[in-house]
Amino acid sequence: MGVVKQMATTEQLVKDVQDLKVQHGVHEERISRAEKEIEQLHAENKAIYEISTNVKILAEGMSSVRQDVADVREDVKQNNEKISKLDEKFDNEQEKVKEEITNLKNLPDKTKAVWWDKIVWLIVGGVISASVTALIAALWK
Numbered sequence: 001m002g003v004v005k006q007m008a009t010t011e012q013l014v015k016d017v018q019d020l021k022v023q024h025g026v027h028e029e030r031i032s033r034a035e036k037e038i039e040q041l042h043a044e045n046k047a048i049y050e051i052s053t054n055v056k057i058l059a060e061g062m063s064s065v066r067q068d069v070a071d072v073r074e075d076v077k078q079n080n081e082k083i084s085k086l087d088e089k090f091d092n093e094q095e096k097v098k099e100e101i102t103n104l105k106n107l108p109d110k111t112k113a114v115w116w117d118k119i120v121w122l123i124v125g126g127v128i129s130a131s132v133t134a135l136i137a138a139l140w141k
Contacts, residue, residue, distance in 0.1 A: 008016070
């Protein structure tokens, strides 16, 4: 038995065309939504890439900041050492100045002591000379 193909009726063809139009509309809407979603994904990917780039730049900046902090710490350490040396030098100079001031304060006393020593020895020498002279004079008589 042979297969007999039946011809579609006009009504059937019109209905099939309408169904195709409905399906076409549904597919167009799905394609449109998919395109919009793809555009959103591209925008989000671009934003993620920008964030990634910014994070990378921040990380590089942090590395630079860490090096700068290390450099500053080294400078502070060196400055503290210099300050310690200057403090020590200042303390030594201060002690020398105090000693010089004390010596200057005591200078009149030392000068007076030297004069008193000279006067005492002058008197002692005079008394001895007078005694020796009197003894010699007494012996020659």
